[in-house]
Amino acid sequence: MKAAVIVFPGSNCDRDMKVAIEQSLGTPAHMVWHGDSDLPDVDLIAIPGGFSYGDYLRCGAIAGNSPIMREVVKRAASGTPVLAVCNGFQIATETGMLPGALLRNANQKFICKDVDLKVVGENKRFSGAFASGQVVRFPVAHHDGNYFADDETLARLEGEGLVAFKYADANGEVSDATNINGSRNNIAGIYNEAGNILGLMPHPERLISEQLGGTDGKLFFDNLVNSLN
Template structure:
């Protein structure tokens, strides 16, 4: 398996994703600068978290128009797997690769803590090592993670089974207190219709080894290696 991590000015999780990928792949991913216009042949493209372009204008809005994103969009349309984490999720929605938008958290504050997520669809290359309905723990660190879509779009997302993860209680239930940012339908991550693009606000790479306090996130990277190697 070959992977590339896109690096924007302001990214702060690009190296974290690279470390997690290397631990699962056994090889370093390529680090691709946002001004590049070409991508080598890879099986996975990771769009990392951080504050691309300082979050000026709107989170992910400027990064979505970086030169490299034209190639990312073309590869996604050709079926290459694309993983967007936190700011990367915002970039993918701004680029039109995923539906909906990420707005300010309902409490209007930056939130940094672990959350529980229920796996809604495990039959994809990203989540094949999870079980549908399983509860996992990932960290979040964002101020604009409130997922929203208009009624028609959200009905389509739900109807197509595009929800990947939902915020939940430790026992898998849904409670307003378990939804850290007010996301519609407790959505924490979604797929595109073809299931080759995943965007999620929580950070699997920040809980990908026991030394970090848990390894629930590692199975996402292991899933990709299993599927794409």
């Protein structure tokens, strides 16, 4: 199995993503520069977190129109799995690979902490390590993580099991009190209809060893790699 991590000017989680993938995969991941239009033949594409192009115009807007993203969108449409984390999630919504948009956090603050997430939709590739309803803990670090979609889109996401994770408490209770950033329906991550794209604001790649404070992220990547092998 081969993986690629897309790197934009202003990406700052690309190395973490590389380490997390390689820890589970055992072989090096390709780092692909945003200005390239050729993407190696890979089984997984990761769009990492950061502040691509300084978040100018809108977060993810300029990265979404970079040469490499045209290729990523094409590969995703033909079924290649795409993991889009944080700024990657913002970029994925800007390209239309995933529905909705990420707005400024409702409390206006940059939020940087570990959060409890309820695993909602079932997707063996991305959340096969966890049971539906289980609580996992990943860190968040974002200023624009407030997920917005119109009523119709929201109903479709919920109805078709395309919501991946919701901000919850340690018992898996989802409420306004656990909604850290104002996201509609507490949504922290979603799948596309085909199930080959996951976009999420929290960072599984930041909790991949006990030395970093937890291993829920390692379980996530181990499962992802196993499912693609």
